[in-house]
Amino acid sequence: MNTILIIIEFLGTFAFAISGIRMAAAKHFDWFGGYVVGLATAIGGGTIRDVMLGLTPFWMTKSIYIICTAAALMLVILFKKRLTQLHNTWFLFDTLGLALFTIAGIQKSLYAGFPFWVAIIMGCITGAAGGVIRDVLINEVPLIFRKEIYAIACLIGGVVYQLCSLLGFNLEIASLFSFISVVVVRILAVKYKISLPVLNEDDVSEGEK
Amino acid sequence: MNTILIIIEFLGTFAFAISGIRMAAAKHFDWFGGYVVGLATAIGGGTIRDVMLGLTPFWMTKSIYIICTAAALMLVILFKKRLTQLHNTWFLFDTLGLALFTIAGIQKSLYAGFPFWVAIIMGCITGAAGGVIRDVLINEVPLIFRKEIYAIACLIGGVVYQLCSLLGFNLEIASLFSFISVVVVRILAVKYKISLPVLNEDDVSEGEK
Amino acid sequence: MNTILIIIEFLGTFAFAISGIRMAAAKHFDWFGGYVVGLATAIGGGTIRDVMLGLTPFWMTKSIYIICTAAALMLVILFKKRLTQLHNTWFLFDTLGLALFTIAGIQKSLYAGFPFWVAIIMGCITGAAGGVIRDVLINEVPLIFRKEIYAIACLIGGVVYQLCSLLGFNLEIASLFSFISVVVVRILAVKYKISLPVLNEDDVSEGEK
Numbered sequence: 001m002n003t004i005l006i007i008i009e010f011l012g013t014f015a016f017a018i019s020g021i022r023m024a025a026a027k028h029f030d031w032f033g034g035y036v037v038g039l040a041t042a043i044g045g046g047t048i049r050d051v052m053l054g055l056t057p058f059w060m061t062k063s064i065y066i067i068c069t070a071a072a073l074m075l076v077i078l079f080k081k082r083l084t085q086l087h088n089t090w091f092l093f094d095t096l097g098l099a100l101f102t103i104a105g106i107q108k109s110l111y112a113g114f115p116f117w118v119a120i121i122m123g124c125i126t127g128a129a130g131g132v133i134r135d136v137l138i139n140e141v142p143l144i145f146r147k148e149i150y151a152i153a154c155l156i157g158g159v160v161y162q163l164c165s166l167l168g169f170n171l172e173i174a175s176l177f178s179f180i181s182v183v184v185v186r187i188l189a190v191k192y193k194i195s196l197p198v199l200n201e202d203d204v205s206e207g208e209k
Numbered sequence: 210m211n212t213i214l215i216i217i218e219f220l221g222t223f224a225f226a227i228s229g230i231r232m233a234a235a236k237h238f239d240w241f242g243g244y245v246v247g248l249a250t251a252i253g254g255g256t257i258r259d260v261m262l263g264l265t266p267f268w269m270t271k272s273i274y275i276i277c278t279a280a281a282l283m284l285v286i287l288f289k290k291r292l293t294q295l296h297n298t299w300f301l302f303d304t305l306g307l308a309l310f311t312i313a314g315i316q317k318s319l320y321a322g323f324p325f326w327v328a329i330i331m332g333c334i335t336g337a338a339g340g341v342i343r344d345v346l347i348n349e350v351p352l353i354f355r356k357e358i359y360a361i362a363c364l365i366g367g368v369v370y371q372l373c374s375l376l377g378f379n380l381e382i383a384s385l386f387s388f389i390s391v392v393v394v395r396i397l398a399v400k401y402k403i404s405l406p407v408l409n410e411d412d413v414s415e416g417e418k
Numbered sequence: 419m420n421t422i423l424i425i426i427e428f429l430g431t432f433a434f435a436i437s438g439i440r441m442a443a444a445k446h447f448d449w450f451g452g453y454v455v456g457l458a459t460a461i462g463g464g465t466i467r468d469v470m471l472g473l474t475p476f477w478m479t480k481s482i483y484i485i486c487t488a489a490a491l492m493l494v495i496l497f498k499k500r501l502t503q504l505h506n507t508w509f510l511f512d513t514l515g516l517a518l519f520t521i522a523g524i525q526k527s528l529y530a531g532f533p534f535w536v537a538i539i540m541g542c543i544t545g546a547a548g549g550v551i552r553d554v555l556i557n558e559v560p561l562i563f564r565k566e567i568y569a570i571a572c573l574i575g576g577v578v579y580q581l582c583s584l585l586g587f588n589l590e591i592a593s594l595f596s597f598i599s600v601v602v603v604r605i606l607a608v609k610y611k612i613s614l615p616v617l618n619e620d621d622v623s624e625g626e627k
Binding site: 051 | 236
């Protein structure tokens with residue numbers, strides 16, 4: 001079981017680091033800036049989760065996440081132009097990372113003895129908070145608050161996981177169904193441009209400078 | 210005693226969530242974005258406090274805060290226009306929330322065995338840090354750093370609480386006086402446009418793009 | 419040993435607080451805003467480190483950091499104009515603070531039983547994360563992601579510390595060499611305008627509004 005969790009966290013790290021480094025590159029950050037934003041995107045959600053659960057942040061126990069982000073940085077530096085062409089590939093990576101992180105967050109919270117509703121929130125935080133930290137660091141309004149069914153996919157994945165558990169499925173089956181539901185929701189949402197309603201469409205008076 | 214703390218935290222949650230959701234609406238966030246900003250405003254300060262005190266964040270032990278923010282979101286969605294007219298009502302809610310959160314932060318820190326000066330800081334963090342997180346998430350300069358005697362009201366409330374304790378008053382009396390002082394300071398500051406001096410009025414050279 | 423750590427953290431606090439308060443002044447924050455930004459710059463990195471290490475944040479055990487930031491605020495308020503002329507002095511203070519914080523972060527992590535690579539990262543976080551928090555609070559893109567060999571100096575200081583340990587030097591000697599290397603790297607980098615390569619020089623398409 002532990003091995004599955006490690007693989008889950010490793011794959012997610014790479015996909016998320018690439019996403020962070022590319023956003024940093026678009027903002028003309030230097031290599032160090034890119035590395036930090038990549039790392040924050042990759043491990044930020046899991047770190048917030050672990051601190052809230054009262055555990056040592058996962059990346060402090062294995063150096064693989066640090067190395068993995070360095071590899072992602074090297075990839076972006078060496079293959080800058082070709083990476084931009086692979087838009088669909090990065091979308092897929094990002095989506096897989098989202099699904100994997102969500103499930104890792106749910107499982108770790110349940111292991112730590114928290115109830116299901118906390119685990120679902122922690123799944124969302126693990127999957128989506130890294131991207132929010134990334135956007136704060138590059139000084140943009142977080143993307144997931146305005147566009148895309150991103151965190152909602154985590155939420156649905158969490159609910160599917162809980163339903164599978166309630167129906168008596170074992171851990172592997174629950175994870176698989178949850179994984180698939182996150183990926184499918186996200187792909188469908190992007191393909192058919194499904195998005196949540198905006199809170200305030202007409203009034204731009206308040207809060208703008 | 211415990212019941213009083215729970216009521217204190219619940220009332221504050223609702224008032225702060227509304228404030229966060231309305232700011233998110235002004236920035237054209239979607240429902241999910243509004244919910245997250247509302248939640249972060251409502252539970253952000255208390256979460257930072259609990260993590261620093263080495264405790265499990267308060268909202269992970271009772272689902273009421275999550276539900277309460279959902280109710281606030283629904284209220285904003287359904288009664289958008291009427292909410293804007295109720296400007297004074299929201300100011301009152303926000304002020305009550307500020308006072309309630311400050312006292313909750315002070316009491317929890319003292320229970321955890323920290324000295325009074327830490328408790329006063331934690332009171333300020335509980336009351337004001339949620340609003341800072343809100344402003345970071347909507348990509349604005351935090352309001353309380355430039356305008357309004359907001360966190361200063363927390364600070365004064367904390368000092369009043371400590372004075373009451375030193376004078377031998379019991380917990381209820383100390384809380385009441387502290388509560389009143391936060392509310393009065395805030396209302397007077399807004400009514401008479403009292404604000405702190407600005408650090409640098411003439412020189413705009415550094416730090417601006 | 420403990421005394422050395424305390425002195426290390428105290429000196430760094432003052433230098434970093436001044437840096438934060440001056441940036442806040444450039445943004446026309448009020449006194450309270452200046453104090454909070456100064457405090458966050460000074461204790462932010464160490465607080466993140468301590469929370470991740472599972473320890474009580476260092477500033478909650480001694481009130482000296484709070485008082486020290488208040489002194490820095492008073493200095494900035496009273497000697498506004500003269501401070502700007504002392505540009506080189508603040509650069510020196512900031513550099514000494516960086517070196518001192520880095521070593522404090524490394525040592526505290528090693529004491530807590532973490533391996534050297536975690537300690538080096540914690541050294542960088544202690545030295546550089548306060549400045550990132552400062553820039554997020556004043557709503558600017560973090561300076562260290564785009565300019566200056568700042569965090570790289572921490573990194574090199576950490577590696578020097580580890581090398582000294584591996585070579586069997588005692589704690590004082592390792593700290594001294596590490597301190598000198600951070601200071602020298604930073605001064606040379608600024609003097610000769612050495613900087614890291616930028617990730618993406620030609621393409622400004624993505625991520626910008």
